[in-house]
Amino acid sequence: MLQYIDIQNLANRATWDEGRYYQKHRQESMSSLRQAVHLVGRPEQFLVVGVGNANDLDLPELVGMAPKVWLADIDRASVERALARQGLRKRSQEGAPEAVRQDFQERLRVWIGDAGGSAQEIDDFLRAVSPLSSRQRMERRPVLAEALQRLAQRVGDYQPGADEASVPEPGLPGTGFDFVVSQCVLSQILWPVAQAVWETAGIPWQEGQAKLAGGSQDPLYPELAWALRSLTLGHLAWVERRLRPGGILVLNTDVSWQGVPLYGTDVAAALTNMPPSQGRKWAALQPNGQKEWEWQLDEATRALVRSYRLKKASL
Numbered sequence: 001m002l003q004y005i006d007i008q009n010l011a012n013r014a015t016w017d018e019g020r021y022y023q024k025h026r027q028e029s030m031s032s033l034r035q036a037v038h039l040v041g042r043p044e045q046f047l048v049v050g051v052g053n054a055n056d057l058d059l060p061e062l063v064g065m066a067p068k069v070w071l072a073d074i075d076r077a078s079v080e081r082a083l084a085r086q087g088l089r090k091r092s093q094e095g096a097p098e099a100v101r102q103d104f105q106e107r108l109r110v111w112i113g114d115a116g117g118s119a120q121e122i123d124d125f126l127r128a129v130s131p132l133s134s135r136q137r138m139e140r141r142p143v144l145a146e147a148l149q150r151l152a153q154r155v156g157d158y159q160p161g162a163d164e165a166s167v168p169e170p171g172l173p174g175t176g177f178d179f180v181v182s183q184c185v186l187s188q189i190l191w192p193v194a195q196a197v198w199e200t201a202g203i204p205w206q207e208g209q210a211k212l213a214g215g216s217q218d219p220l221y222p223e224l225a226w227a228l229r230s231l232t233l234g235h236l237a238w239v240e241r242r243l244r245p246g247g248i249l250v251l252n253t254d255v256s257w258q259g260v261p262l263y264g265t266d267v268a269a270a271l272t273n274m275p276p277s278q279g280r281k282w283a284a285l286q287p288n289g290q291k292e293w294e295w296q297l298d299e300a301t302r303a304l305v306r307s308y309r310l311k312k313a314s315l
């Protein structure tokens with residue numbers, strides 16, 4: 001059984017050489033980042049989560065945007081390769097004049113870890129459902145439903161301790177970022193769970209996703225919807241804790257593939273369903289802060305990407 005991190009690693013390896021498909025997506029993504037810089041004025045530090053191969057990011061430009069720039073991902077190998085490909089490792093380590101080297105070393109920080117994607121909980125879920133394929137199809141759905149409920153509860157119940165926000169994760173400041181960019185991470189968090197459910201239950205992906213988006217109350221659908229919403233809220237809560245009061249989240253996410261909606265990526269809906277205690281921490285979706293563009297993932301797949309901009313409530 002593949003673990004969450006293996007799934008990300010494989011996906012990054014598969015898309016490493018696909019730069020030709022990323023041009024427009026990269027332009028739009030970088031434009032959303034520049035707008036965040038513009039909105040906060042002169043950022044002291046910001047964080048980009050989901051750097052991966054950086055096919056969709058101009059890393060040298062990004063590193064020039066603030067005195068401290070944090071690049072984060074769960075997959076170390078892809079980030080290291082991307083830094084080398086875009087000349088940052090080279091610039092900071094070899095050949096470059098001392099002043100340039102110093103400058104890049106001081107600005108650039110890399111953090112490898114789970115950015116609120118509940119990777120451990122997803123792995124436990126995948127482990128619980130993987131033996132089901134040896135059972136009769138009719139027996140699978142109740143067990144799946146139960147495993148989804150457990151996942152939703154574990155993700156939803158997680159409450160950081162009162163002092164957690166001030167305790168930095170190893171190497172990563174606990175809070176204080178002027179803005180955070182979540183670069184197409186959300187769909188990656190949701191996908192392994194939905195995919196495991198369709199495969200195990202024997203439901204075609206397209207049919208399942210459409211029914212889910214339509215609010216189906218058939219067995220399994222409410223549980224899956226609950227689990228996916230909890231994962232989305234978990235990621236939002238993680239980002240919210242990293243931001244300073246008044247800080248900005250730019251969340252870029254693919255919301256549909258081939259016109260089929262990816263349930264859970266609708267951040268506006270997730271915010272509406274947010275428990276009041278969590279919801280109060282976000283000031284609002286910023287007016288005019290939402291934008292969409294098409295992204296041709298490969299010859300066969302067309303995605304719609306939406307960029308959300310949220311502001312953390314000021315103290």
Ligand SMILES: C[S@@+](CC[C@H](N)C(=O)[O-])C[C@H]1O[C@@H](n2cnc3c(N)ncnc32)[C@H](O)[C@@H]1O
Nearest residue numbers: 008050051052053054055056073074114115117
């Ligand atoms: C679709 S890719 C984004 C595209 C990437 N910027 C590129 O151009 O290659 C999503 C990235 O999010 C990372 N990721 C997925 N889940 C994560 C998590 N829970 N925490 C941190 N990074 C995660 C993946 O490893 C991957 O690099």
